[in-house]
Amino acid sequence: MLTSQPPVAPAATASAAADAAPLVRFRGVQKTYDGVHLVVRALDLDIRRGEFLTLLGPSGSGKTTTLMMLAGFETPTAGEIVLDGRPITRTPPHKRHFGMVFQNYALFPHMSVGKNVAYPLTVRGVSQVEQATRVARALDMVRLTGMADRLPSQLSGGQQQRVALARALVFEPQLVLMDEPLGALDKQLREHMQIELKELHRQLGVTFVYVTHDQGEALTMSDRVAVFNDGEIQQIDVVDRMYEAPSNRFVAGFIGDSTVLKGTVRAADDERCGIVLVDGRVIAGVNVNQAPVGAAVDACIRPERIVLHAQAAGHRGNLLQATVSGVIYFGDHLRLLCDVGEGQAPATVKLPLATPVVPRTGDAVWLEFPPEFTRVYR
Structure with a gap:
């Protein structure tokens, strides 16, 4: 199993984070659904503070299961997940203080854009005045100022994805987890959103953990990429070294031509x-x-x-x-x-x-x- 390596030419956020203790640590984490076949095998993974880390791999490789265990929607069969020095393996999702963005957006169709974005604040008991301030700031962040009163059905796919992102950021989470969030968009819009996500990450400095099977998406946005196959990390590295120096035949074939x-x-x-x-x-x-x-x-x-x-x-x-x-x-x-x-x-x-x-x-x-x-x- 490969663990974190020092970067060759990291982005500024990754460079600063490399000197600090990891924000998240997976130690010996395993996951099986049937008691026989391991979907994730003895995973050791450090996630650095402030980095954009992408979990990349084919279907069934274990990347999404890893993200779901970090989010708290799945429980490891073995091993430990540690956040900021504290074990969170048994901590329920709503107490992990993570933002989550899904491929299908998961917006409430009967709620306005503003109320969708405010929802995480409502369940946390934030005052109406503070909610209004934070929602306005979050919508401005994703370039949706003036759209708070619209319904999701009145927005394009790209705009709906921005609403989902604003909702994930509005309560200032420690981590933002994204499960193939651009998969439903057309190619041109997807490439545009990749640039916007990377710029937003640069501005905020929040740790992003992103799941995709799209190698181009991973190389475009990430500070580091972890390539999964058959429940294991085959290589984790900064993007240029991942492309130029694959560590094994699988990575060489999966990343690029x-x-x-x-x-x-x-x-x-x-x-x-x-x-x-x-x-x-x-x-x-x-x-x-x-x-x-x-x-x-x-x-x-x-x-x-x-x-x-x-x-x-x-x-x-x-x-x-x-x-x-x-x-x-x-x-x-x-x-x-x-x-x-x-x-x-x-x-x-x-x-x-x-x-x-x-x-x-x-x-x-x-x-x-x-x-x-x-x-x-x-």
């Missing part, structure tokens, strides 16, 4: 190794998991790290001859699919739209990629 070349280790040391591909060609890369000589491995290269050449001469690093098998227009770039030989999936190369000469299907090309960005996994 990769060209994957299959081969066998022919020489290895603590850091680098040489790989013989299926057709006998040789490349070199970073030996991430210390694969021994003779081990079958996958060499993973990000598409943007591959440089296209018309000839082989005069280039350094790994170099493979290939044949263009397809050109795909992606709007902001072109993506070339290249046949790199027997037993290999097509290699992917990203080209800017301004590329002077774009190869055509059937053209012979050379692919160059640095060994330091070729990561080799068992």
